[in-house]
Amino acid sequence: MSETILPPIGMLAELTHRCPLQCVYCSNPVELLKANREMPTEAWVSLFEQAADLGVLQIHLSGGEPTLRPDLEVMIEALSRRGVYTNLITAGVGIAEGRIEAMADAGLDHVQISFQGAFAPTTEKIGNNRGSHEKKMETARRVRAAGLPLTINAPVHRHNMDEVPDFIELALELDAERLEIANVQYAGWALLNRNALMPDREAVEREVEVVRRAQEELYGILTVDFVTPDYFAIYPKPCMGGWARDAFMVAPDGTVLPCHAAGTIPNLVFDRFGDRSLSEIWHGSPAFNAFRGTEWMAEPCRGCERKEIDWGGCRCQAMAIAGNAAATDPACIKSPLHARMAALIEEAMASDKDTFHYRRISGPVPTHQLEPAS
Amino acid sequence: MRPQRERAVVSANSMPALKPHVRLQYDPVRGAWALLSPEKVFWPDEVSLDILRLCDGKHTVTQILEELAGQYEAPVEEIAADVEAFMQEWSDRFLVTL
Numbered sequence: 001m002s003e004t005i006l007p008p009i010g011m012l013a014e015l016t017h018r019c020p021l022q023c024v025y026c027s028n029p030v031e032l033l034k035a036n037r038e039m040p041t042e043a044w045v046s047l048f049e050q051a052a053d054l055g056v057l058q059i060h061l062s063g064g065e066p067t068l069r070p071d072l073e074v075m076i077e078a079l080s081r082r083g084v085y086t087n088l089i090t091a092g093v094g095i096a097e098g099r100i101e102a103m104a105d106a107g108l109d110h111v112q113i114s115f116q117g118a119f120a121p122t123t124e125k126i127g128n129n130r131g132s133h134e135k136k137m138e139t140a141r142r143v144r145a146a147g148l149p150l151t152i153n154a155p156v157h158r159h160n161m162d163e164v165p166d167f168i169e170l171a172l173e174l175d176a177e178r179l180e181i182a183n184v185q186y187a188g189w190a191l192l193n194r195n196a197l198m199p200d201r202e203a204v205e206r207e208v209e210v211v212r213r214a215q216e217e218l219y220g221i222l223t224v225d226f227v228t229p230d231y232f233a234i235y236p237k238p239c240m241g242g243w244a245r246d247a248f249m250v251a252p253d254g255t256v257l258p259c260h261a262a263g264t265i266p267n268l269v270f271d272r273f274g275d276r277s278l279s280e281i282w283h284g285s286p287a288f289n290a291f292r293g294t295e296w297m298a299e300p301c302r303g304c305e306r307k308e309i310d311w312g313g314c315r316c317q318a319m320a321i322a323g324n325a326a327a328t329d330p331a332c333i334k335s336p337l338h339a340r341m342a343a344l345i346e347e348a349m350a351s352d353k354d355t356f357h358y359r360r361i362s363g364p365v366p367t368h369q370l371e372p373a374s
Numbered sequence: 375m376r377p378q379r380e381r382a383v384v385s386a387n388s389m390p391a392l393k394p395h396v397r398l399q400y401d402p403v404r405g406a407w408a409l410l411s412p413e414k415v416f417w418p419d420e421v422s423l424d425i426l427r428l429c430d431g432k433h434t435v436t437q438i439l440e441e442l443a444g445q446y447e448a449p450v451e452e453i454a455a456d457v458e459a460f461m462q463e464w465s466d467r468f469l470v471t472l
C-alpha cells in the first residue's frame with residue numbers, strides 16, 4: 001500500500017438485523033443474523049469510543065430496525081459525549097411512546113425515516129406490513145415535535161417510481177429538510193428481487209425529470225438528493241466514496257466491513273471488532289487494503305481521468321455482474337461488460353414482476369405480493 | 375396539505391444563527407474545525423470560520439459586516455456581497471437560519 005490512509009469520517013452501525021418490515025429491496029445480506037449474534041451494549045460502546053478516537057465524526061445508527069435495541073439511548077449518550085454526530089436510520093414502525101424524546105434528550109442529532117411508498121397500499125406491499133404507513137407518518141410528526149431535523153428516505157424501483165412527485169409532497173407535508181430519492185441498489189435482498197424491482201427506461205426518464213425540476217423549484221426549501229439508477233447510468237457511483245477511504249460499516253455481530261455487500265466477495269476475510277481493535281482493522285485489514293486507492297486498478301480504470309472521482313465504482317457490483325471484484329464496475333460505459341447492464345434490464349422486463357422474496361431471517365421464500373388492504 | 379414553506383432570503387436585518395443540530399466543532403484528530411450537519415461534514419476555511427462564529431443569533435448581518443470589516447481592515451462595501459452570498463448558501467443548505 002503506497003497510499004496514505006486517512007482517518008474515517010463516517011460509520012454505519014447495523015445494530016441488529018431484526019426488523020418489523022420485510023422490504024424486498026433491503027440491502028442487508030440474504031443470510032441475516034439472529035438476535036443472539038448481536039454485540040452487547042458494552043461492545044458497541046467500546047467500538048464507538050475507538051471510532052471517535054480514530055476520527056469518526058458521524059455515526060449512522062441503522063439495522064434492521066435500530067430501535068429494537070433497548071440500549072439505543074445509552075449508545076447515543078456515549079456518542080454525544082464524544083461529540084460524534086448521530087443519525088438514526090429507522091423504519092419508523094413500532095417506536096414506543098416517549099422514546100424519540102428520550103433519544104433527543106440523550107443527544108440524538110438527526111432522524112431518517114424510510115417510506116416504502118408515498119401511499120399506504122404501496123408502503124404495505126413493499127414492506128409486507130399492514131398499517132406501517134400511518135405509523136411512519138406518526139413517527140415523522142413525533143420527530144419534528146421533538147425538534148429533530150428529519151430526512152425522508154424513499155427507496156425507488158418499479159413498484160413506486162411513479163410516486164416520486166407524491167414523495168416530494170409527503171416530505172413537505174411532514175416538514176422534512178431533506179428527501180432522498182434513492183434508486184434501489186441491487187445488493188442483498190434487492191439483488192435477489194432484481195427482476196421484480198427493475199424499472200423500465202421510460203419510468204426512469206420521467207423520474208429523472210421530476211427530480212430535476214423539484215431540485216430547482218424547491219431550492220432552499222427542501223433538499224432533494226438523488227441516488228441514480230446504476231443500470232441506466234453511463235458512469236458508476238463512487239461507492240462508499242471509495243473503498244475504505246472515509247467510511248465503513250459494522251454488522252450486528254461486530255464484523256467490520258468496507259460496505260454493505262462486501263461479504264459477497266469471496267476470498268476476502270473480514271475481522272470482528274473484539275478480535276482486533278478498530279484501528280488495526282482500518283489500517284491493517286487485508287480486506288480493507290484490497291481495493292483502497294487506485295493501485296489495484298486495471299484498465300480501463302487505471303488510465304482513466306475519473307479514477308479519483310468514482311474510484312472505479314462498486315466492487316460488489318463488479319463481483320455480481322463481471323464475476324470479478326477487481327474489474328471496472330460494469331455500470332461504467334468504458335467497461336467491456338457494460339452491455340450486460342442493458343441485457344439484465346431486458347431480462348427483468350421479460351420476467352414475472354409480481355413475485356417477491358420478502359426479507360426474512362429464516363431465508364428467502366418466494367411469495368406473491370400481499371393483497372392490498374381493503 | 376403542503377404547509378407554506380418559503381426560501382429564506384438574507385437581508386441586512388437577518389440574524390443568522392447556526393441551526394439547532396448543526397455544530398461547529400474542533401476535530402483534534404485532523405487539527406481542523408468541522409461543521410457537522412445531518413449527512414454531511416464540512417471543513418470551513420478561515421474566512422468561513424470567522425463568519426460562522428458570528429452567526430450566533432445575536433448579530434444582524436449589518437453588525438456582522440461591520441465586525442468583519444474591522445477584522446479584515448476592508449471597507450464593508452467590499453466584503454458585503456461575498457459574506458451575504460455565503461449566508462444565503464448556508465441557509466439554502468439548512469446550516470443557518472436567517
Ligand code: SF4
Pocket residue numbers: 019020021022023025026027028063064065090091114127359
Ligand atoms: S429496508 Fe426494510 S426490511 Fe430492511 S432494514 Fe430497512 S425497513 Fe427493515
Ligand code: SF4
Pocket residue numbers: 235236300301302304305306307308310311312313328329332333334335
Ligand atoms: S473507467 Fe473506471 S475510473 Fe473511469 S469512469 Fe469507468 S469506472 Fe470510473
